[in-house]
Amino acid sequence: MAMLEIRDLRASVEGQEILKGINLTMKPGEVHAIMGPNGSGKSTLSKVLAGHEGYEVTGGQVFYDGKDLLELAPEERAREGLFLGFQYPVEIPGVANTYFLKAAVNAIRKHRGEGEIDAMEFLKLIRERMKLVKMDEALLKRPVNEGFSGGEKKRNEIFQMAVLEPRLAILDETDSGLDIDALRTVSEGVNALRSPERSFLLITHYQRLLNYIQPDHVHVLVKGQIVKSGGKELAQELEQSGYALFDENAA
Amino acid sequence: MSASSDTINELTRKGYEYGFITDIEQESAPPGLSEDIVRFISAKKEEPEWMLEWRLEAYRNWLEMTPPDWAHVNYPPIDFQSISYYAAPKNQPKSLDEVDPKLLETYEKLGIPMHEREMLAGVSSGNRNVAVDAVFDSVSVGTTYKDKLAEKGIIFCSMSEAVREHPELVRKYIGSVVPRGDNFFAALNSAVFSDGSFVYIPKGVRCPMELSTYFRMNAGHTGQFERTLIIAEEGSHVSYLEGCTAPMRDENQLHAAVVELVAHQDAEIKYSTVQNWYPGDENGKGGIFNFVTKRGLCEGANSKISWTQVETGSAITWKYPSCVLRGDNSVGEFYSVAVTRGRQQADTGTKMIHMGKNTRSTIISKGISAGHGQQSYRGLVRVAPTASGARNYSQCDSMLIGDQCAAHTFPYIDAQHPGAHIEHEATTSRISEDQLFYCMQRGIGAEEAVSLIVNGFCRDVFKTLPMEFAVEAQKLLEVTLEDSVG
Numbered sequence: 041m042a043m044l045e046i047r048d049l050r051a052s053v054e055g056q057e058i059l060k061g062i063n064l065t066m067k068p069g070e071v072h073a074i075m076g077p078n079g080s081g082k083s084t085l086s087k088v089l090a091g092h093e094g095y096e097v098t099g100g101q102v103f104y105d106g107k108d109l110l111e112l113a114p115e116e117r118a119r120e121g122l123f124l125g126f127q128y129p130v131e132i133p134g135v136a137n138t139y140f141l142k143a144a145v146n147a148i149r150k151h152r153g154e155g156e157i158d159a160m161e162f163l164k165l166i167r168e169r170m171k172l173v174k175m176d177e178a179l180l181k182r183p184v185n186e187g188f189s190g191g192e193k194k195r196n197e198i199f200q201m202a203v204l205e206p207r208l209a210i211l212d213e214t215d216s217g218l219d220i221d222a223l224r225t226v227s228e229g230v231n232a233l234r235s236p237e238r239s240f241l242l243i244t245h246y247q248r249l250l251n252y253i254q255p256d257h258v259h260v261l262v263k264g265q266i267v268k269s270g271g272k273e274l275a276q277e278l279e280q281s282g283y284a285l286f287d288e289n290a291a
Numbered sequence: 292m293s294a295s296s297d298t299i300n301e302l303t304r305k306g307y308e309y310g311f312i313t314d315i316e317q318e319s320a321p322p323g324l325s326e327d328i329v330r331f332i333s334a335k336k337e338e339p340e341w342m343l344e345w346r347l348e349a350y351r352n353w354l355e356m357t358p359p360d361w362a363h364v365n366y367p368p369i370d371f372q373s374i375s376y377y378a379a380p381k382n383q384p385k386s387l388d389e390v391d392p393k394l395l396e397t398y399e400k401l402g403i404p405m406h407e408r409e410m411l412a413g414v415s416s417g418n419r420n421v422a423v424d425a426v427f428d429s430v431s432v433g434t435t436y437k438d439k440l441a442e443k444g445i446i447f448c449s450m451s452e453a454v455r456e457h458p459e460l461v462r463k464y465i466g467s468v469v470p471r472g473d474n475f476f477a478a479l480n481s482a483v484f485s486d487g488s489f490v491y492i493p494k495g496v497r498c499p500m501e502l503s504t505y506f507r508m509n510a511g512h513t514g515q516f517e518r519t520l521i522i523a524e525e526g527s528h529v530s531y532l533e534g535c536t537a538p539m540r541d542e543n544q545l546h547a548a549v550v551e552l553v554a555h556q557d558a559e560i561k562y563s564t565v566q567n568w569y570p571g572d573e574n575g576k577g578g579i580f581n582f583v584t585k586r587g588l589c590e591g592a593n594s595k596i597s598w599t600q601v602e603t604g605s606a607i608t609w610k611y612p613s614c615v616l617r618g619d620n621s622v623g624e625f626y627s628v629a630v631t632r633g634r635q636q637a638d639t640g641t642k643m644i645h646m647g648k649n650t651r652s653t654i655i656s657k658g659i660s661a662g663h664g665q666q667s668y669r670g671l672v673r674v675a676p677t678a679s680g681a682r683n684y685s686q687c688d689s690m691l692i693g694d695q696c697a698a699h700t701f702p703y704i705d706a707q708h709p710g711a712h713i714e715h716e717a718t719t720s721r722i723s724e725d726q727l728f729y730c731m732q733r734g735i736g737a738e739e740a741v742s743l744i745v746n747g748f749c750r751d752v753f754k755t756l757p758m759e760f761a762v763e764a765q766k767l768l769e770v771t772l773e774d775s776v777g
């Protein structure tokens with residue numbers, strides 16, 4: 041069964057249609073990359089999949105593990121293993137990063153009918169995952185994303201992903217804002233988490249990321265539609281020729 | 292946008308947990324205020340003549356005064372002749388063992404420990420016990436750990452008892468920080484004050500446990516006029532907490548309190564309040580009118596007074612816990628979290644009066660408004676010509692939940708010494724849809740997300756509360772802001 045199946049998905053924001061019939065199927069264990077010009081609807085797609093109330097689904101269907109994803113509340117989607125690494129992670133003043141993560145871990149455990157995580161076990165888990173993405177311990181005690189640099193915020197997203205162990209991770213431009221070394225560590229972290237049961241949807245502007253994380257499929261999103269799909273060589277093609285070609289096709 | 296703000300509005304509407312009424316035989320004074328009523332109250336409390344005279348003087352003073360109208364709150368004029376000024380359970384116990392089981396049950400329901408042994412068994416954390424004075428309408432119905440405290444020379448008892456047993460101390464200090472004619476409500480309180488706590492910490496003594504008073508208003512059509520006096524002698528230290536609840540009633544009830552603190556040289560008083568009076572229903576029917584005068588005098592050098600308040604209840608709150616920093620190097624602090632939702636209105640803040648040299652004050656105020664809540668921060672920082680080297684730091688943050696509530700900030704600064712160093716910061720924020728979505732995307736439900744964000748907002752204040760009460764305050768905020776019914 042497909043991990044994610046998007047059929048002719050249409051969505052609008054503020055009355056304006058942004059997604060104009062998206063089709064995409066991901067199998068468990070696959071890594072897909074979505075590339076496309078600014079404003080083409082990549083983040084919109086990620087938010088619609090995660091259930092943001094500000095976006096109205098006007099048509100189509102989405103199945104996650106065979107279930108109707110659009111029926112679920114955002115927190116239920118998360119508890120079912122859908123993770124979104126945000127392009128612009130928000131700050132939550134006064135709430136310690138660890139406290140926040142623990143609330144998330146416990147919400148997911150409760151959903152699975154498990155008890156709250158014990159303090160020692162939690163500490164062990166975050167220590168271990170911190171190493172995986174070389175996360176600075178000081179960031180854990182600070183309030184969620186507050187005063188974090190752009191790169192620190194992105195790394196924190198990947199760290200949260202590593203702790204929450206989702207089955208479908210959508211990473212929206214997690215590579216933007218990372219320095220060269222950070223990009224490598226974060227990519228290594230993602231690769232370490234790759235497994236036959238886990239799928240990744242990477243949204244990126246740069247072929248560079250795909251050198252580190254080899255995708256199974258690459259899709260080009262232009263003006264709310266996927267105009268071309270292919271293997272990882274498609275990313276290289278784009279790097280050279282840009283989107284101009286597709287733009288006309290889409291129009 | 293609208294979907295999320297609906298969720299938030301939904302979340303901030305929630306019932307009041309402590310609204311039950313204790314069915315107990317009470318005796319009360321007939322409604323109305325006159326010299327006879329003042330005499331009646333004084334006689335009920337078997338007070339000495341000087342106390343009655345003091346009350347009568349206050350009463351005559353009050354007759355000449357008018358209610359303050361400068362606060363940013365709206366309410367119909369209070370008919371002071373329709374209120375009963377005294378109510379007490381009929382059978383007054385002589386000792387803790389004789390307290391009416393119905394009363395004990397009431398306090399149990401409210402989560403207030405009235406059994407000393409129960410507390411010893413480790414209800415409170417870190418081996419620290421909490422001594423409790425329980426005030427039910429106009430009288431104290433019991434005080435725990437009195438004997439244990441007496442061993443250290445600490446006096447912890449009801450105000451009524453203090454007037455009888457320690458008249459020299461009461462006479463010396465009552466009205467010394469909040470004079471009888473200070474304001475309309477203070478004058479009223481001075482005339483008819485019912486009960487409250489009296490604390491005296493002798494020289495050099497560090498109070499071995501938290502002291503707390505729990506105020507419960509039960510009787511209908513009755514006002515509560517709490518009077519509390521805390522004296523910390525040279526080099527002593529005390530941490531005190533007050534909590535308050537009341538039944539849900541359709542009528543508005545008046546609570547007009549006066550609290551006076553005196554800290555002598557090198558003494559420290561930490562006064563924390565968790566106020567959860569009935570706020571009225573969502574249409575603004577019923578609820579407590581809370582008009583309170585709280586003031587601390589840092590009388591001696593190097594003394595310190597901190598006020599921490601978590602205000603979630605009352606239909607109207609009018610309250611400005613203040614510090615008069617007379618001693619050189621004395622320190623005043625005010626940490627406040629106030630929540631207004633439904634039709635609640637709060638005008639609250641503080642006054643820091645710098646008189647001594649090198650006096651310092653800190654003000655951290657966090658206001659949260661939801662529903663149709665109206666909230667104002669009103670703060671005064673005054674630096675007298677004598678207060679060289681005075682410093683103040685104020686930070687007032689407001690958080691708005693939904694779009695029908697409002698927050699206002701009125702900081703007044705009166706610096707009469709050119710060297711005064713005064714810093715003021717203010718912010719207004721909202722829980723953004725994106726913050727909520729971020730939490731929910733991590734699996735955290737909307738209710739928990741709101742309380743998480745609000746708790747984060749209040750962190751600077753909560754961390755100043757004694758540990759046991761910080762947890763209580765957080766929980767209170769959760770039940771206040773969550774819709775655990777729906």
Ligand SMILES: Nc1ncnc2c1ncn2[C@@H]1O[C@H](COP(=O)(O)OP(=O)(O)OP(=O)(O)O)[C@@H](O)[C@H]1O
Binds near residue numbers: 083085
């Ligand atoms: N909340 C919103 N209100 C108004 N317009 C919006 C909103 N969200 C998205 N849009 C519009 O939808 C279009 C697609 O935006 P989206 O963020 O999905 O683009 P993107 O492909 O992620 O671009 P980028 O590469 O710059 O991140 C843009 O024109 C954007 O302005």
Ligand SMILES: [Mg+2]
Binds near residue numbers: 083212213
């Ligand atoms: Mg984007």
